[in-house]
Amino acid sequence: xxxxxxxxxxxxxxxxxxxxxxxxxxxxxxxxxxxxxxxxxxxxxxxxxxxxxxxxxxxxxxxxxxxxxxxxxxxxxxxxxxxxxxxxxxxxxxxxxxxxxxxxxxxxxxxxxxxxxxxxxxxxxxxxxxxxxxxxxxxxxxxxxxxxxxxxxxxxxxxxxxxxxxxxxxxxxxxxxxxxxxxxxxxxxxxxxxxxxxxxx
Amino acid sequence: xxxxxxxxxxxxxxxxxxxxxxxxxxxxxxxxxxxxxxxxxxxxxxxxxxxxxxxxxxxxxxxxxxxxxxxxxxxxxxxxxxxxxxxxxxxxxxxxxxxxxxxxxxxxxxxxxxxxxxxxxxxxxxxxxxxxxxxxxxxxxxxxxxxxxxxxxxxxxxxxxxxxxxxxxxxxxxxxxxxxxxxxxxxxxxxxxxxxxxxxx
Numbered sequence: 001x002x003x004x005x006x007x008x009x010x011x012x013x014x015x016x017x018x019x020x021x022x023x024x025x026x027x028x029x030x031x032x033x034x035x036x037x038x039x040x041x042x043x044x045x046x047x048x049x050x051x052x053x054x055x056x057x058x059x060x061x062x063x064x065x066x067x068x069x070x071x072x073x074x075x076x077x078x079x080x081x082x083x084x085x086x087x088x089x090x091x092x093x094x095x096x097x098x099x100x101x102x103x104x105x106x107x108x109x110x111x112x113x114x115x116x117x118x119x120x121x122x123x124x125x126x127x128x129x130x131x132x133x134x135x136x137x138x139x140x141x142x143x144x145x146x147x148x149x150x151x152x153x154x155x156x157x158x159x160x161x162x163x164x165x166x167x168x169x170x171x172x173x174x175x176x177x178x179x180x181x182x183x184x185x186x187x188x189x190x191x192x193x194x195x196x197x198x199x200x201x
Numbered sequence: 202x203x204x205x206x207x208x209x210x211x212x213x214x215x216x217x218x219x220x221x222x223x224x225x226x227x228x229x230x231x232x233x234x235x236x237x238x239x240x241x242x243x244x245x246x247x248x249x250x251x252x253x254x255x256x257x258x259x260x261x262x263x264x265x266x267x268x269x270x271x272x273x274x275x276x277x278x279x280x281x282x283x284x285x286x287x288x289x290x291x292x293x294x295x296x297x298x299x300x301x302x303x304x305x306x307x308x309x310x311x312x313x314x315x316x317x318x319x320x321x322x323x324x325x326x327x328x329x330x331x332x333x334x335x336x337x338x339x340x341x342x343x344x345x346x347x348x349x350x351x352x353x354x355x356x357x358x359x360x361x362x363x364x365x366x367x368x369x370x371x372x373x374x375x376x377x378x379x380x381x382x383x384x385x386x387x388x389x390x391x392x393x394x395x396x397x398x399x400x401x402x
Contacts, residue, residue, distance in 0.1 A: 004397070006390065006393050006394060006397060007388070009390075009393045009396060009397060010375065010377075010388060010390045010393045011377065013375065013392075013393075014375070014376065014377060037377070038377075038379055039377070074396065075396065075399060075400065080399045082395065082399070088294070089290075089293060089294030089297045089298075090291070090294040090295075090298070092290060092294070093289070093290030093291040093293070093294045094291075094391065096290045097290075097291070097391065097392070099352075099375050099390075099391070099392040100392045100395060102375070102392055102396075103392055103393070103395065103396035103399065104399075105392065105395055105396060105399055143402050144395070144398060144399055144402060146395065151300075167401075167402040168398035168399065168401055168402045169398070170391075170394055170395050170398055174211065174214065174215070174300050174303070175215065176211075176212065176215060176238070176239075176240070178239055184398060184401050184402075186394050186397065186398055187208070187211060188389060188391065188394055189207065189210075189211045189300075190295065190298065190300070190371075190389065191214075191298070191300040191301045191303055191304055191306070192207050192210045192211045192214075192304070193207060193371055193387050193389055194283065194301060194304065194306055194345070194347065194371050195210060195275065195276065195303075195304035195306060196205070196207060196210060196387065197345060197369035197370070197371055197385060197387050198276060198281045198283070198304065198305075198306055198345055198369065199276065200368075200369055200385050201344050201345060201368040201369045201385070
């Protein structure tokens with residue numbers, strides 16, 4: 001999945017959700033999917049080519065096989081757990097977000113340094129004190145983490161996550177994290193995205 | 202600003218914040234900035250070339266001029282207002298987020314269809330009923346909007362925003378929005394980003 005773009009990956013669950021709304025188990029072509037979703041047929045065909053689904057010329061894909069191929073590709077059948085650090089406003093919103101299950105991912109626990117937040121649950125997920133990061137990550141066997149802490153402490157949190165064996169970090173703090181070899185970071189900077197839009201109008 | 206990448210745009214406020222921590226108003230080179238922030242010098246020089254700052258060979262940039270050029274480029278001196286639709290968990294977190302001011306952007310109001318949320322304020326920003334979208338957007342003179350509503354209603358909200366004259370939309374709903382000519386959409390799909398990371402480990 002490493003060579004796929006985010007924009008393509010965003011479309012795959014949309015195809016999946018659309019296919020699930022269809023009755024029966026006939027064949028469906030990339031053209032029919034494209035028309036139903038208001039997209040280009042070439043784009044749909046290219047996107048579906050990332051999966052193991054084999055389309056037949058003229059008839060297209062068997063619906064159930066395409067659903068299975070999409071679910072396999074998206075990892076829906078291979079559940080992965082993740083933890084979140086920083087159970088503030090954004091962190092709490094992410095703990096409540098149901099969209100992760102589209103990709104077979106579940107946020108199973110969160111961590112915070114604020115004692116007022118720890119010990120309880122947010123959206124059913126426990127909030128542990130940050131001091132328990134190491135033993136809980138080990139216990140949960142997690143190697144995927146989301147950072148939602150303020151910029152000033154994000155690097156320290158990233159260092160600790162790396163020490164705990166985390167291999168991939170989704171970072172919402174507006175800083176450039178320095179991590180060791182073998183650890184991957186993706187940044188989501190909401191403000192920078194809004195700024196680019198703002199500059200276009 | 203349209204040809205700049207998000208990742209580059211994310212770094213500019215980091216340079217700006219670093220420069221503001223320095224005393225005095227001497228010259229600073231791209232190499233010194235790079236070393237202080239643990240980045241590559243070539244990258245720093247390329248990033249700063251997007252701004253109007255003129256570096257002098259051997260000495261670098263005058264600090265105050267570089268700060269001004271960064272602030273100008275980022276739009277800090279040219280405030281733009283935006284509205285947010287969907288004051289749920291994520292929406293509330295964004296209303297509370299202080300990072301937008303790095304780019305001179307302010308979320309000035311939000312809209313929701315839930316009467317329990319409307320009429321009050323979140324992080325000091327009013328929450329209006331969605332029925333007041335048109336007159337409030339006109340009154341506020343806003344053409345930038347953030348969509349944080351559930352996927353099922355995101356297209357309807359986008360249609361309404363376009364009808365109200367909004368020209369740029371930052372969309373958090375995991376759907377492909379269809380908008381008319383002259384309207385720009387950027388999508389932030391948190392789950393898709395996490396899925397890509399997940400596939401790498």
